[in-house]
Amino acid sequence: MKLRDLRRRELLGILAGAAAVPVAARAEKDLPVVAVLVPGPAKNAENRLAAIRQGMREAGLTEGVNFTFALRYADGFFDRLPALALELAALKPRVIIASAAAAPVAHKVLPELPLVFTSYAADPIKAGFAESYIHPGGHATGNVMNAVGGEEALTQKRMNLFKELVPDLKAIGFIGTSSLLATAELNALQSVAGQFGFVVVRHPLGRLDEIEGAVSASIRDGVGALYVSGEPLLYNNMPRVLPLVMAPGKPTVGTYPDWGRAGLLMSYSADLIDDFRRAGIYAAKILGGEKPADLPIEQASKFVLVLNLKTAKSLGLAAADRLLTVADEVIE
Template sequence: MRPSDVPVVGMLLAGDRSYPSFGSFCDAIRELGYRDGETIQIEPRFADGHLDRLPGLAAELVQRRAKIIVAIGAVSYWAAREAAPDLPIVFAIVLDPVSVKIVQSAERPGGHTTGCTNFDPCQIGEQVRMLKQVVPGLRCLAILGDAGVPDLLPRLSKAVAEAEGLDISVHLLGREEDLETAFAAFAAAKAGGLLCLEVPRTTTYGAKIVEMAHAARLPAIFGRDHARYGPLMAYGTSLALAARRMASQVDIVLNGADAGALPVEYVRRPELIVNLNAARRMAITLPDSFLRLASEIVG
């Protein structure tokens, strides 16, 4: 295949190269028989948590004559769509693509768009109830999110917490320095537990958030892929699973299918990972009944 004939697959990510979706997509596309640099050219662009960089990075992919763009997250999707109105886009890690108007319907998305998501409307409720098992008498829940993305997840989190009879202290990050302000606010509110949402900035700053939660002795639950940072608890469906399914959709589009005719796929395989090292550091005793729920126990 001549270099000019090799299809360019652009990838747009709000996070950095360590984001699980990137490696999982590359592995999955290779398993489908593609060879990067020979039968396909993967062109990744990473915003490293700086969401204002996404439009410029998307424009770079258009200049590289990408045949298709893979967008990780809603904010990346909109940057890609603005830069490339007519290119097929395959997304992953979009909470609810119908409600945020990325697709017309899950069955027939339209608009040269399809994708895969691990969105589970029950996940936050499960996370909050797990925190309540670990923190008897929990009164105030701290919620940490991202100011740069649609507020669907914070709104859902607030509704769940209120339904569980909890007060809430919410902080949405704009930059890493906001973490100091957030944890000061959580301390002032006497928050007894922390729910860290699965959004770009909490992933980019994941290691520091976990360290600050440990230092504050604030029991926290994160999304499944934050487990690599060593939090007390991580629960949900791995974003990497959605990325692997996304690779199959890219393959179908590269072989001539209309992206907008491919149904959006939903991947839900929740796991609970518990870190006993973190529990010991924060002097927290986890109930045996809770540990029995774990898919994996670390330490």
């Protein structure tokens, strides 16, 4: 083969490869975009995205074939959320899935874009997302973390389990700000306190650097345990919050499973990962032509009890066999 022919073939090969790249990119670009906005760190965002992907697959859609994802996460810095929502809007998504604190931001910044909210612990009706659970009536639908009975029923179940670990509890310190979610949690805790024979102590805090003071004040007031709010400010700054609430050596109870896995004595709440999976199913339905207005808001149906036996041992507590039997996760 002549050198000139060889060079000609190499050139044709290069040109063919160069032409193929825009075609693949254009094919990906033509797919409907599913935007995902979460307030937490990258690790959490990837776990949540995997659950959404599973839900969409269960609904018959495959990433890269039927749709493509666009993910943004705020890494716990909530003031970044509006700009991240606008970044996603520039990609012209067909639907956005937004969790927890990101949900009201997406609803406010992108009011006309179909929204599937998930892992949302507040009341979506009061938040203005929808007209009702059965008929949302607008551009938003999704799932909430409360079961039938709302926050009070969930708190009642949580404290019933916690009292098996700390049967002599007379006073519990609530650690949380005055956010919408923390206020709802506090009200629910106060509502059930009487039936369990304890009082709730709360010292106001507004910032992360006030947690240590609130914990210390609660201990001075004689609390026998600490209840840690699931509000986004605390949850998304867990590595900073956890040492402060565990330092006094008191039993601790939290909401989401990650609290128990990270070191609190116990946590009980809706299964966050399952929430994201169900959000993926709803996103698939919207891509298929269904309207958020016609998709009922779902309430939690799957719950997770986490017991941290390592923490129990350090506190000199023993978990009853019944609790160990019903626990979904036991950290040893």
